[in-house]
Structures are given as C-alpha cells and as structure tokens.
Amino acid sequence: MTHYTDKISIETSKTSKIDTVDFDNLDFGRLFTDHMFVCDYEDGKWQTPKVMPYQAMTFEPSARVFHYGQAVFEGMKAYKDDEGKVFLFRPKANFDRINKSSERLAMPAFPENYFFEGLEALLKLDSDWIQPGVGNSLYLRPFIIATEPAISASPANNYRFMIICSPAKSYYNAPVRVLIAEEYSRSADGGVGFAKAAGNYAAQFYPTSLAQEKGFQQIIWTDASTHSFLEEAGTMNVFFRVGDKLITAPTSDRILDGVTRKSMLQLAEDLGITCEVRRVTVEEIKTAAKEGELKEIFGTGTAAVISVISAFEHKGELFEIPEIEDSYAKLFKKTLLEIQHNISEDKHNWRYEIK
Ligand SMILES: *Cc1c(COP(=O)(O)O)cnc(C)c1O
Numbered sequence: 001m002t003h004y005t006d007k008i009s010i011e012t013s014k015t016s017k018i019d020t021v022d023f024d025n026l027d028f029g030r031l032f033t034d035h036m037f038v039c040d041y042e043d044g045k046w047q048t049p050k051v052m053p054y055q056a057m058t059f060e061p062s063a064r065v066f067h068y069g070q071a072v073f074e075g076m077k078a079y080k081d082d083e084g085k086v087f088l089f090r091p092k093a094n095f096d097r098i099n100k101s102s103e104r105l106a107m108p109a110f111p112e113n114y115f116f117e118g119l120e121a122l123l124k125l126d127s128d129w130i131q132p133g134v135g136n137s138l139y140l141r142p143f144i145i146a147t148e149p150a151i152s153a154s155p156a157n158n159y160r161f162m163i164i165c166s167p168a169k170s171y172y173n174a175p176v177r178v179l180i181a182e183e184y185s186r187s188a189d190g191g192v193g194f195a196k197a198a199g200n201y202a203a204q205f206y207p208t209s210l211a212q213e214k215g216f217q218q219i220i221w222t223d224a225s226t227h228s229f230l231e232e233a234g235t236m237n238v239f240f241r242v243g244d245k246l247i248t249a250p251t252s253d254r255i256l257d258g259v260t261r262k263s264m265l266q267l268a269e270d271l272g273i274t275c276e277v278r279r280v281t282v283e284e285i286k287t288a289a290k291e292g293e294l295k296e297i298f299g300t301g302t303a304a305v306i307s308v309i310s311a312f313e314h315k316g317e318l319f320e321i322p323e324i325e326d327s328y329a330k331l332f333k334k335t336l337l338e339i340q341h342n343i344s345e346d347k348h349n350w351r352y353e354i355k
Contacts, residue, residue, distance in 0.1 A: 007114070008121050013053035016128075023131050026169045028303075029139065033126040033165040037118040040147070041108055041159040049114050051121045054164065060149035064156040070146035071198035072101035075302045076259075077137040077168070078123055078354070080130040081342035086123055086354040089340050091116070093259045098142060101195035106155035107144055115142070118163055123354045126165055134337050135170035139303070143198075168303075170337075175310035175323070176217040178233060178297075180282055181207070182315065185224035186232060186254075193254040201235065208234070218299075220312060222282065223254065230280045236299030236307060237261035239275075241328055242288045243295070246275040260300040260336070266348060267335055273328065282314055289319040297321060298329045306333045 013034040021031065032054050039049035065071050074094045079087050095116070099109045119140070123130075130138040142163045146156035184207035187193020192200060204219070211219050218234035231249050232238055237258040240247045246268055251257040268275040288294040297309040306329050311320045338344040342351060 007049065008117055009048055009050045010121060010125075011050065011052045012125060018128055021129075021167065023136075023167065023169070026167055028168055029166050031166060033122075033129045033138070033167070035122055035125045036165075037122050037161075037163040039110075039114055039118070039161045041161070042157075044157075046108070046111055046114060046161070049118055049161075051118070051125065059147055062149040062151050064146035064148050064150060067151050068146070068153060069197070069199040069202075070105055070107060070156060071143065072098060072105055072107065073141060073143035073196050073198060074098045075196075076140045076142070077302055077340070078130050078140060078165075079137050079340045079342070080127075080132045082132050084132070085342060086127055086130055087340065087342055088119065088123075088352040088354065090259050090263070090350045091119065091352050093262070094142070097196065097257065097259075098144070101197060102144060104192055104195045105197055107146070107159060110144065110161050114161075120354055122163055122165065127354075129165065129167050131167065131169075134341050134343070137168050137170070137340075139166045139168040140164075141166065170305065173304050173307055175308040177215065177311040178218045178220050178309050178313075179211040179214065179216040180220045180230070180312055180314040181222045182227050183207075184219070185227075186219075186221040188224040188254065190253060194251065194256055196256065204235070214313075216313065218309075220309075228282055230282060230285060231255050233297075233299035233307070233309065236301040236304070238297065238299050238309075239264065239328075240280060240285055240288075240294065241296035242285075242293050244274070246273060246328065247280050248275065248277055249280055250277050258301060260302055260305065263336060263350065264300055264332055267332055270347075271331070271335070285312075286314060286317070286319065289321070294319075294321060295324055296327055296329055300332075305336060 016034050035051050036054045037051050040047045076094045144159055144161045147160045148156035148158040208219055220230055221232045223229040299307040308329050339346055
C-alpha cells in the first residue's frame, strides 16, 4: 500500500521477515529490517523521500561512487525501553556530522526535516525489530552515494541518500590486542580523517590485516607525520587511563568527532573523573605502562560502545594491561547504556523519543 504523509511517500512491505529472525543469535550487520528510506538528489535538489520495502537496487556501472568513492555514512542506534518506547541517542549530532562529511566530499547537504522524518517513518514501521533489554538495539546506517552515470573525475550531479536498519545485540566483546602504527596512517593533515568517508575504512583494511597476521585485532593510529601521537583505535576514538585520570586526543581534521567520545567527556565530568583532552604521546603511555600507572585503554564508538584494549605493541615491545576490578570502561558503558535505554535520568537531553 502506498500513502503519503506531508513529505514522504510510504510503500509498506506486504510481508515481514521478522518471524525468521533469531534475535539471540544475530550476526552483526548481515540482516536488515523490512523497510528502507531513500531520497534522490536530482536537478539541484533533494526529491520527495520514500520509505519502501528493503530491496536490491540497480545502478549504472558508471555511477561515480564506484570510481571515485564519493560516499559518506553514519552509524547510529535506536533503543526500546521496557514499556516499548523507542529512542534515538543524540541524533542531531549524526545529522550535523553527515553534512560535515558531505561538505568535505563535495556532496550536497541533506535537509534536517527529511533526515528526522525519514528516521521516524522507518522506525515506526520497523519498531518490532527493536528488542527491549539493555544491549539490544537497532543499528541505523544512513549513507549517501554519488549515483550519476558519468566517469569524469568531478563531483556528481546526482546522489542517493538512504537509511537501512539492522538489528544488533551487544555481545560481551572480548578485549582486543592492538598494534601502534609506525608506518601506515589512517588520516593526514588537511585530509578526510574527520569525515565518515567510506574510503577511510577501505584504507584501513590492509594495514589492519597485516596487524591481524601478527596476532593483533586492531591498530592504534598515530599522527601521519611523526607517528608519535596516539589518535584513534581502529574506527573508534581512544581513551587512556593513567592513574585515576583519563586522557584523550582533541578532535582535529585527522580525528573523528565521535558522539560516544563527546558523551564520555560529559559523563566523566558528571562522575567527577578528570579527563584531559590533549595530545597523547606514545612515549608517555609506554612510560606509564612501565611504571604501572597505565590502568586502562579503551576505544569508544556507537557500534560496540566501549572496546577494551588489553595489550599493545610498539617497536617490538609488548605491553599487557591487566584487567582491573573497578574499571572506568565498565562504569562508562553501564552509565551510557542506562541513559540510552531510558533507565536513568537524561540530564543532558540526549534521548530523542520516536512518538
Ligand atoms: C564512527 C567513528 C568513530 C566513532 O564515532 P561515534 O559517533 O562515537 O560512533 C570514531 N572514529 C572513527 C574513525 C569513526 O569512523
């Protein structure tokens, strides 16, 4: 059935796949809900957005995204509380960031009302896919690709904005062992590191696979020119706990401004934990580790919330970080999840209810 709200055309799916889903055994990002959101940019403007059944799409082989990687994306989650109310977490930050990413890739800004109306229409139709319970969520993937069929190397005239949704369960994620980058870089001064550009991820796969061959799951990225400052852990922002103090690098054009990172800084202030936002050198972290002062390293991001790092290697020297009882990682993860799931007070107005 097709009907129209003020601005969105909605075609609902005749059948639902939901009965075939084993919500206790989800393989992250492989399964998608019944609907998706689509909006095309043509003739210099974004056209009427559509919600339609999730389906394969056709593009010409010459679509520019395939050749020059003009593509940006976001990652966000929807949560359900025990009464069945659905919430997003700081969605305006994701909206602002996708447009910041787009600007850097010479792509047109997406309108705020379409972004929010699209999310709401989609989440209302697919709300059964959001399981209640802390740790369960619906992962939302907004993205934009250049669809114009022309392979001249210039920004496209046509784009497609889409949102697809995948049910996610936060499994206990095992601590990871990381290699500190000495040769490869994730981003450079003046580059696209701050943007959620699809190509940033592709560029990480090869060095990460080399690290994996050596028994490390991830890489801690350092600054491209000197490899002496610690910047991000894989595709997450990174925090170091030295003594009782947290340290994280300031955002820049090389470091992505993570919503989880931002929230962590506020929670640290709320919890009375000192967090220094400044450049962190590899040497100071090695020294802290040798002196027994390095208590924790963890990555932060929407997908895993917090990912604990249990060991790192630099210039052939291996450092193990023993697990501690009262870890900040556990405290922050619990605090954040309880806000996201409408269990605790939301004093910073981070929750956004889908009504
Ligand atoms: C998405 C991303 C993060 C985490 O951002 P969140 O908004 O917290 O999910 C951190 N670093 C990089 C490189 C990213 O792409």
